Amino acid sequence: MNFDNSYERLGEAFHEKRRPEPVRDPRLFLWNSRLAERLMISNELRLDPVVRAQAFSGNSMIPGSEPIATAYAGHQFGHFVPQLGDGRAHLLGEVKDRSGRRWDIQLKGSGRTAFSRGGDGRCALGPAVREFIMSEAMNALGVPTARSLAVVTTGETVFRERPLPGAVVTRVAASHLRIGTFQYFAARNDRQALKTLCDYTIARHFPEVADEGENPYVPLIGKVIERQIRLVVEWMRVGFIHGVMNTDNTALSGETIDYGPCAMMGTYDPQTVYSSIDKTGRYAFGNQPEILHWNMARFIETLLPLIHADQNKAVDQVGPVVAAFPGQFEQAFTKMMGKKLGLTPFKPEDRELIRSVLDRFKEKRLDYTATFDLLTQSVRSEAAASQMKSELGHCFDLWQQRLGEQHADAHEIQAMMRQHNPVVIPRNHHVEQVIQDCEQTGKATSAEKFLQVLRSPYEELAQTSGYQDLPGDGDEHYQTFCGT
Numbered sequence: 260m261n262f263d264n265s266y267e268r269l270g271e272a273f274h275e276k277r278r279p280e281p282v283r284d285p286r287l288f289l290w291n292s293r294l295a296e297r298l299m300i301s302n303e304l305r306l307d308p309v310v311r312a313q314a315f316s317g318n319s320m321i322p323g324s325e326p327i328a329t330a331y332a333g334h335q336f337g338h339f340v341p342q343l344g345d346g347r348a349h350l351l352g353e354v355k356d357r358s359g360r361r362w363d364i365q366l367k368g369s370g371r372t373a374f375s376r377g378g379d380g381r382c383a384l385g386p387a388v389r390e391f392i393m394s395e396a397m398n399a400l401g402v403p404t405a406r407s408l409a410v411v412t413t414g415e416t417v418f419r420e421r422p423l424p425g426a427v428v429t430r431v432a433a434s435h436l437r438i439g440t441f442q443y444f445a446a447r448n449d450r451q452a453l454k455t456l457c458d459y460t461i462a463r464h465f466p467e468v469a470d471e472g473e474n475p476y477v478p479l480i481g482k483v484i485e486r487q488i489r490l491v492v493e494w495m496r497v498g499f500i501h502g503v504m505n506t507d508n509t510a511l512s513g514e515t516i517d518y519g520p521c522a523m524m525g526t527y528d529p530q531t532v533y534s535s536i537d538k539t540g541r542y543a544f545g546n547q548p549e550i551l552h553w554n555m556a557r558f559i560e561t562l563l564p565l566i567h568a569d570q571n572k573a574v575d576q577v578g579p580v581v582a583a584f585p586g587q588f589e590q591a592f593t594k595m596m597g598k599k600l601g602l603t604p605f606k607p608e609d610r611e612l613i614r615s616v617l618d619r620f621k622e623k624r625l626d627y628t629a630t631f632d633l634l635t636q637s638v639r640s641e642a643a644a645s646q647m648k649s650e651l652g653h654c655f656d657l658w659q660q661r662l663g664e665q666h667a668d669a670h671e672i673q674a675m676m677r678q679h680n681p682v683v684i685p686r687n688h689h690v691e692q693v694i695q696d697c698e699q700t701g702k703a704t705s706a707e708k709f710l711q712v713l714r715s716p717y718e719e720l721a722q723t724s725g726y727q728d729l730p731g732d733g734d735e736h737y738q739t740f741c742g743t
């Protein structure tokens with residue numbers, strides 16, 4: 260692998276140099292060959308599963324890697340923790356792919372670091388498989404996300420509520436710069452490190468703002484917000500609930516990271532929460548835009564010392580950016596919903612139609628994915644149209660009327676809707692069943708079968724129907740756990 264470890268070079272304030280802790284009996288469980296191909300992983304690594312298991316458990320050092328545990332802080336459920344950091348992850352380094360893009364290669368579950376606090380530095384097989392499946396599904400759905408390259412079982416037991424098989428998952432991301440990374444230095448009043456971090460972030464993710472003269476930090480904020488809005492709007496499109504949108508789990512790259520207690524919403528209800536630790540529903544499906552706004556404000560706060568020596572003047576400069584967020588989000592959200600409904604071109608009056616359709620979904624407790632799928636079919640199927648008419652009532656008529664006013668024909672409308680409405684998502688009950696099967700059999704067969712379907716989420720493959728069924732209880736009693 261072609262390593263070039265720019266984050267390691269930032270210096271010791273940013274990380275602890277630390278090698279992964281070897282595991283007893285590493286065996287390759289899941290491997291993402293397409294991603295491996297893109298990352299130009301050497302034949303030596305690609306072809307031999309034993310070599311891969313050694314490398315992606317952390318037992319052997321891949322030449323060129325310089326493992327570090329990165330430092331960061333973060334607001335967890337609204338409470339600031341000045342030091343978190345990679346407590347069970349090692350950033351092996353960065354590699355460039357075929358098109359010259361830089362990727363972080365990180366092991367998770369690879370042992371203790373200076374940031375482990377009371378934790379064991381390990382990861383159980385279930386959460387590792389979950390991260391692999393969910394991130395691959397999200398990527399295929401078109402949602403920006405960190406990827407998974409490998410899951411290796413360790414032959415060791417990790418102790419959570421019960422003994423579980425251990426694993427190491429290899430995560431590939433555009434970077435692991437988090438809001439919490441900025442907060443770490445802001446909390447220490449380390450202006451120099453903060454500036455280094457900001458300039459690094461600009462060079463790595465937002466090179467277009469580097470030319471903005473003396474102070475590129477206000478334009479940087481604008482770009483970060485744009486990317487985060489795009490991300491969360493995409494979550495809302497597919498019904499994804501992150502579950503733990505703490506500032507340490509928000510990546511500046513605009514990718515979904517940290518698939519802990521995440522889940523997919525079944526029955527449409529903005530108040531849906533599945534995470535067992537989210538007692539107040541802070542991270543409910545419909546709260547995600549508001550939480551993003553809050554997280555963006557926390558990010559912006561960290562930059563104030565770089566924006567102006569006089570903090571009041573700095574606040575004056577960023578105030579309008581923060582205030583513009585809700586309008587900006589709403590606009591991106593309604594545009595996306597317009598596409599789900601096949602409205603083209605989008606008109607401002609469409610907001611009302613979107614609102615009534617979603618209200619009707621909620622009132623009738625309709626499944627988010629299945630209903631949008633059926634609605635897509637209803638454009639050219641009498642049977643689907645009559646079923647939708649009975650579910651949506653007057654809303655359906657209004658929608659049909661609106662479509663009738665467009666120039667686009669039924670084919671075009673349906674094609675557009677299909678691009679935004681998947682036929683299959685990683686439904687919670689299937690994810691759980693697959694994980695259970697992996698744990699019990701020690702084999703990845705059911706995960707591989709599921710992944711094959713999830714990699715074509717806008718197409719009905721022969722096997723797709725096996726994963727489209729709705730959960731018996733509408734996931735009313737479904738709960739996820741933090742996976743630590």
Ligand code: AMP
Pocket residue numbers: 343344345346347348374375376377378379380381382508517519741743
């Ligand atoms: P998370 O909830 O996965 O975002 O993790 C929050 C913090 O807890 C991060 O600093 C993690 O590195 C740390 N952490 C989570 N699980 C473990 C573990 N098993 N051992 C050590 N640190 C952990």
Ligand code: MG
Pocket residue numbers: 507508517
């Ligand atoms: Mg985290």
